[in-house]
Amino acid sequence: MGYNTLPYLMLFLPLSLIVYQVSGRKFRKYVLLIFSWIYFFLCSRELILYLLLTSAGVWLAGLAMDRAGNRKHLKTFLVVVSAGGLFGILLYLKYTNFFINTVNVAMAGKSGWTAIPFRHMLIPIGISFYTLEAVGYLLEVYWGRLEADRSFGRVALFLGFFPQTMEGPIARYQDTALQLTAGNPVTEQQVFDGVTRILWGMFKKIVIADRLSVIVTELYHNHSAYDGVMIPVAAVSYALQLYMEFSGVMDIVIGSAGMFGVQLPENFRQPFFSQSASEFWRRWHISLGIWLKTYVFYPVTTSDLTMKWNRFARKKFGKYITKIGTSFLALTPVWLFNGLWHGASWNYIFYGIYYLVLLMLEVVLEPAKKAFYKHTGFQKDGRFWTCFRILRTWLIIFTGELFFRAEGFRAGLSMFRSGFHNFGIQRLWDGTLLKMGLDKADWVAILGGIAVVFVADLLKEKRIEVKAALAKRSLPVRWAAFYALIFAVLIFGAYGPGYRQVDLIYAGF
Amino acid sequence: MSEIESKINEILMEQDDSVNYEEEKHLIDDRILDSFAIISLISDLEEEFDVRINAVEMVPENFNSIKAMAAMIQRLQG
Amino acid sequence: MDIKKISIKEKIGFAVGLIVLLLLGSFLLNVYAMKVLGSSSLKRHAAVVKLEKEKADTIDVLTIGDSESYTSISPLQIWKDTGYTVFVGGQSGQTMNEMLTMLETGLETQKPKVVLMETNALFRSGKDLDQLQDLVATRTASVFPIFQYHNLWKNVIIKPNIEPVQMNDKGFEIRRGIRPYKGTADYMQETSEETPISWMNQRIFDRIVDLCRERGIRLVLYSAPSPVNYNMKKHNRLERLASENKLLYVDMNLKRKEIGIDWSRDTLDGGDHLNISGAEKTTAYMESVLKTFGLTDHRKDASFQEWEELSLTYQKQAARYTKEIRKKNAAVTLTAVQSVIP
Numbered sequence: 001m002g003y004n005t006l007p008y009l010m011l012f013l014p015l016s017l018i019v020y021q022v023s024g025r026k027f028r029k030y031v032l033l034i035f036s037w038i039y040f041f042l043c044s045r046e047l048i049l050y051l052l053l054t055s056a057g058v059w060l061a062g063l064a065m066d067r068a069g070n071r072k073h074l075k076t077f078l079v080v081v082s083a084g085g086l087f088g089i090l091l092y093l094k095y096t097n098f099f100i101n102t103v104n105v106a107m108a109g110k111s112g113w114t115a116i117p118f119r120h121m122l123i124p125i126g127i128s129f130y131t132l133e134a135v136g137y138l139l140e141v142y143w144g145r146l147e148a149d150r151s152f153g154r155v156a157l158f159l160g161f162f163p164q165t166m167e168g169p170i171a172r173y174q175d176t177a178l179q180l181t182a183g184n185p186v187t188e189q190q191v192f193d194g195v196t197r198i199l200w201g202m203f204k205k206i207v208i209a210d211r212l213s214v215i216v217t218e219l220y221h222n223h224s225a226y227d228g229v230m231i232p233v234a235a236v237s238y239a240l241q242l243y244m245e246f247s248g249v250m251d252i253v254i255g256s257a258g259m260f261g262v263q264l265p266e267n268f269r270q271p272f273f274s275q276s277a278s279e280f281w282r283r284w285h286i287s288l289g290i291w292l293k294t295y296v297f298y299p300v301t302t303s304d305l306t307m308k309w310n311r312f313a314r315k316k317f318g319k320y321i322t323k324i325g326t327s328f329l330a331l332t333p334v335w336l337f338n339g340l341w342h343g344a345s346w347n348y349i350f351y352g353i354y355y356l357v358l359l360m361l362e363v364v365l366e367p368a369k370k371a372f373y374k375h376t377g378f379q380k381d382g383r384f385w386t387c388f389r390i391l392r393t394w395l396i397i398f399t400g401e402l403f404f405r406a407e408g409f410r411a412g413l414s415m416f417r418s419g420f421h422n423f424g425i426q427r428l429w430d431g432t433l434l435k436m437g438l439d440k441a442d443w444v445a446i447l448g449g450i451a452v453v454f455v456a457d458l459l460k461e462k463r464i465e466v467k468a469a470l471a472k473r474s475l476p477v478r479w480a481a482f483y484a485l486i487f488a489v490l491i492f493g494a495y496g497p498g499y500r501q502v503d504l505i506y507a508g509f
Numbered sequence: 510m511s512e513i514e515s516k517i518n519e520i521l522m523e524q525d526d527s528v529n530y531e532e533e534k535h536l537i538d539d540r541i542l543d544s545f546a547i548i549s550l551i552s553d554l555e556e557e558f559d560v561r562i563n564a565v566e567m568v569p570e571n572f573n574s575i576k577a578m579a580a581m582i583q584r585l586q587g
Numbered sequence: 588m589d590i591k592k593i594s595i596k597e598k599i600g601f602a603v604g605l606i607v608l609l610l611l612g613s614f615l616l617n618v619y620a621m622k623v624l625g626s627s628s629l630k631r632h633a634a635v636v637k638l639e640k641e642k643a644d645t646i647d648v649l650t651i652g653d654s655e656s657y658t659s660i661s662p663l664q665i666w667k668d669t670g671y672t673v674f675v676g677g678q679s680g681q682t683m684n685e686m687l688t689m690l691e692t693g694l695e696t697q698k699p700k701v702v703l704m705e706t707n708a709l710f711r712s713g714k715d716l717d718q719l720q721d722l723v724a725t726r727t728a729s730v731f732p733i734f735q736y737h738n739l740w741k742n743v744i745i746k747p748n749i750e751p752v753q754m755n756d757k758g759f760e761i762r763r764g765i766r767p768y769k770g771t772a773d774y775m776q777e778t779s780e781e782t783p784i785s786w787m788n789q790r791i792f793d794r795i796v797d798l799c800r801e802r803g804i805r806l807v808l809y810s811a812p813s814p815v816n817y818n819m820k821k822h823n824r825l826e827r828l829a830s831e832n833k834l835l836y837v838d839m840n841l842k843r844k845e846i847g848i849d850w851s852r853d854t855l856d857g858g859d860h861l862n863i864s865g866a867e868k869t870t871a872y873m874e875s876v877l878k879t880f881g882l883t884d885h886r887k888d889a890s891f892q893e894w895e896e897l898s899l900t901y902q903k904q905a906a907r908y909t910k911e912i913r914k915k916n917a918a919v920t921l922t923a924v925q926s927v928i929p
Contacts, residue, residue: 001716006723042716143565189590278543293544298567301548307561310552319549326548363545441741471589479601483608491612491737497631498738501720 098344201251231419652705670884675758768858
């Protein structure tokens with residue numbers, strides 16, 4: 001039951017809000033928990049056992065670590081077993097077949113070797129997301145930054161809260177746990193803000209993303225039939241589809257949670273205004289970035305190994321080389337993790353390495369960049385260079401998403417290569433684009449929709465609050481604005497005959 | 510400003526001298542120090558003050574201002 | 588925006604305004620939709636409108652189902668032979684939901700004695716949740732047609748390709764193409780297994796049964812001959828479904844010898860749908876079933892003059908196409924023979 005579907009928006013969400021509201025303050029957290037489990041059950045049926053066991057395990061491990069007190073070794077043992085167990089389950093469910101395939105390919109042709117058959121894996125919804133949340137909680141307790149929660153219900157709700165189930169955001173315990181069990185009544189304001197945000201998310205999802213999905217599916221599925229300019233089209237279309245879809249669903253998710261008075265962390269901050277790859281990752285899927293920074297990057301940066309390297313290299317090679325080495329040590333696990341987290345496939349691993357290389361380049365070129373601006377006297381923050389850096393970042397993003405979406409790493413490579421053959425830019429306007437399942441009107445909706453989102457993002461980037469600005473306008477203007485949003489979704493939405501409802505992309509990771 | 514604080518200031522100025530660090534209270538939250546800057550900062554601090562900064566210390570509150578960093582160093586030197 | 592500062596009057600005003608706009612938009616789109624009923628995006632809906640436009644209380648037999656229905660029962664042939672009035676309310680890929688909607692639409696103006704339900708849609712299933720979505724969507728759209736017709740905005744940008752709507756075929760669609768079915772002749776092999784029917788489809792089916800019972804309508808299940816869509820597993824399930832509800836079930840897949848289906852010429856697309864040559868045979872068979880129900884022969888009734896006229900036009904067209912198919916089939920067979928002979 002995706003967040004973009006009518007059963008969720010028209011039945012599940014309103015029903016849960018009503019039951020929540022009519023229950024007493026003390027019971028509201030149980031209402032949320034029960035609805036969250038129902039939601040999970042509706043999505044994954046008996047696989048809810050994974051969630052229940054994870055919740056119980058995490059709760060118990062937290063308490064046990066608290067009990068262990070100063071016995072450092074016992075604590076370490078507990079965190080390794082519990083977090084390791086969670087990753088073990090994730091690894092087993094998501095990577096078994098990848099592993100089998102790799103072994104099969106490696107052993108193929110050897111005499112006496114019979115290929116291991118693939119296993120049919122049933123993967124519970126959102127396991128990639130709640131596993132990270134669970135491990136984060138365990139580490140916080142381990143480090144003593146957080147006291148283990150005695151309440152099983154709260155831990156379970158933190159891991160299972162239904163708006164976050166499918167696609168995150170990956171919250172930290174301290175971000176949401178107390179809000180979830182506060183049991184405050186739903187206010188009119190919350191409903192209004194939630195509905196507005198959900199509408200905005202639906203606009204991005206069903207007006208833009210679901211249309212782009214048509215051409216993206218065609219271009220990537222039949223990729224060998226396309227070359228030249230169609231490759232950049234594929235890259236840009238997918239990057240935009242993913243942004244509209246993921247950020248749109250986040251709007252629905254954050255809007256839904258907000259109605260219960262739970263403020264979830266934001267996952268996007270106008271990523272297409274980023275001026276570098278590293279900035280892009282601070283603005284795109286922010287909650288994953290923060291998780292990786294907190295629980296992978298910093299622990300590695302402050303590890304004994306890194307410290308030893310620092311001491312050794314500083315004397316031998318000086319600060320610059322030391323920093324390059326340290327960055328490499330800390331970024332490699334981050335990006336391998338990022339790639340692998342998305343799924344067991346070589347193109348995701350490549351995607352991780354791709355950003356690793358780019359971020360390393362940023363570190364390596366840092367002094368050269370400084371020198372460049374100093375010697376040429378160019379204004380670093382001048383309009384030209386800012387635009388240049390933004391466009392360069394787009395190039396990086398689009399190329400990355402091409403490999404990310406390609407059906408396998410090989411397909412990605414061959415698509416990338418064929419982008420340089422037979423460019424044929426006239427295909428952008430000679431009607432080729434109209435033969436891939438989208439008609440002229442669909443393209444108008446896509447481009448118009450993107451323009452609207454661009455303006456909205458630009459205003460946000462300039463810190464202009466559209467809603468606040470609207471509040472100051474006269475009644476007809478305000479009404480017109482809301483009617484416009486509602487009818488834009490109703491009329492231009494890609495639903496009904498001729499359109500297929502598109503499943504949530506990130507729910508698959 | 511204490512001795513520790515002025516040393517930290519020196520270290521920071523070495524990295525980027527365009528910021529008035531003494532005034533800033535939100536070096537992390539306002540993204541004046543990004544994670545790359547933190548990498549160098551940690552090793553500088555560890556060397557300068559002969560302390561060991563563990564993962565557990567890696568929270569914004571410890572790095573948001575020179576004062577906060579100094580407090581952390583003092584605690585670690587303990 | 589601070590919602591507390593907004594007066595209750597304004598809130599109500601906003602809500603009323605929204606409903607008025609929805610109704611107005613729905614009304615305008617509805618008017619426009621009737622004008623461009625022949626455009627491809629409305630084809631499925633055109634079937635509903637056609638049924639709505641039938642003269643009240645004239646249809647004795649209402650057929651519902653997916654494309655298997657409107658390629659297997661030809662009302663005007665039945666008229667010619669028996670004088671019964673049959674209407675086919677079929678839509679390509681009709682879901683159970685849409686089937687129920689079609690039936691309800693029909694019952695608004697008609698008092699059919701018999702409802703013939705083509706069974707293929709019973710096995711059309713997404714997940715239950717998708718079907719729930721479908722249900723919510725259909726129900727919302729019936730209140731606010733704007734949800735149904737919203738894609739017509741495209742006509743502002745693209746010139747719509749509107750074919751004239753055949754208002755006089757009583758829902759049947761003549762298919763003249765021919766592509767033989769080449770699979771096993773014995774696709775109805777004996778088995779005790781059953782193909783399950785989804786929970787949601789079962790619920791809607793129950794509703795259809797209830798609706799017919801309330802109105803005293805005789806509900807008959809039938810399966811059009813189609814090796815692509817049917818097998819013994821489905822037959823077994825349907826047989827059980829029929830006996831549980833005490834309904835007559837006619838599986839033409841088991842009667843194909845009697846009916847005389849010839850898979851080399853009677854199918855449009857390799858055993859999925861029938862063409863006119865096949866449909867003539869299944870229609871004739873269905874006539875024999877209907878004859879046992881004591882329906883009225885309207886041929887002598889002057890108020891059904893329209894049917895007689897339509898029937899005459901239809902017979903000519905159908906005869907021509909059938910002949911064409913026989914010829915084509917002969918040509919196909921001939922080339923097949925030639926390719927065997929060196």
